[in-house]
Amino acid sequence: AQSVTQLDSQVPVFEEAPVELRCNYSSSVSVYLFWYVQYPNQGLQLLLKYLSGSTLVKGINGFEAEFNKSQTSFHLRKPSVHISDTAEYFCAVSGQWRDKIIFGKGTRLHILP
Amino acid sequence: DVKVTQSSRYLVKRTGEKVFLECVQDMDHENMFWYRQDPGLGLRLIYFSYDVKMKEKGDIPEGYSVSREKKERFSLILESASTNQTSMYLCASSLPTSGGFETQYFGPGTRLLVL
Numbered sequence: 001a002q003s004v005t006q007l008d009s010q011v012p013v014f015e016e017a018p019v020e021l022r023c024n025y026s027s028s029v030s031v032y033l034f035w036y037v038q039y040p041n042q043g044l045q046l047l048l049k050y051l052s053g054s055t056l057v058k059g060i061n062g063f064e065a066e067f068n069k070s071q072t073s074f075h076l077r078k079p080s081v082h083i084s085d086t087a088e089y090f091c092a093v094s095g096q097w098r099d100k101i102i103f104g105k106g107t108r109l110h111i112l113p
Numbered sequence: 114d115v116k117v118t119q120s121s122r123y124l125v126k127r128t129g130e131k132v133f134l135e136c137v138q139d140m141d142h143e144n145m146f147w148y149r150q151d152p153g154l155g156l157r158l159i160y161f162s163y164d165v166k167m168k169e170k171g172d173i174p175e176g177y178s179v180s181r182e183k184k185e186r187f188s189l190i191l192e193s194a195s196t197n198q199t200s201m202y203l204c205a206s207s208l209p210t211s212g213g214f215e216t217q218y219f220g221p222g223t224r225l226l227v228l
């Protein structure tokens with residue numbers, strides 16, 4: 001069975017500072033990995049996804065993530081955050097039959113002025 | 114752009130009422146999903162559908178049913194609403210694949226309060 005663990009439920013960070021949101025997964029099969037973002041009072045939208053190839057994946061709004069198979073991790077990073085990055089971030093894994101995605105419990109990113 | 118719309122942003126119902134949540138997508142996607150989102154629990158899959166009139170149970174189907182009579186529309190039904198079904202409900206759609214690498218597109222959510 002697949003699972004996703006987001007290690008931090010909340011991450012406070014000062015504006016213009018770098019941030020890393022951690023995600024670990026477990027799976028016995030090849031996986032596809034995703035980061036979705038949910039801005040306040042909105043649905044989720046895709047930030048980036050890893051399907052194959054280069055382990056460094058670049059997404060929207062300056063975010064990137066690195067797939068590390070040996071550590072079963074897919075951490076999300078941004079070198080300099082902005083107040084508009086305030087949101088909840090969800091890591092997700094798929095690779096199962098019928099396109100089901102397993103979501104992590106989310107990490108709330110708080111940007112401090 | 115893919116658009117997924119949900120019939121209500123906010124809904125207040127009484128215990129025991131039958132509740133219908135509607136979701137419509139305009140991109141001809143085969144797959145449609147219903148999730149509920151609760152603080153600290155993330156998104157949990159209730160039901161999904163990979164074709165018209167087809168449905169599969171997700172992780173928490175108890176107390177819910179679904180209907181997919183047309184490709185673009187996927188309805189979630191709470192047969193007899195209970196207070197523990199107070200939650201945010203999110204609908205999503207995607208193209209079909211052999212392993213789930215397609216992006217899911219989400220609606221804005223319906224915040225349901227059951228009194």
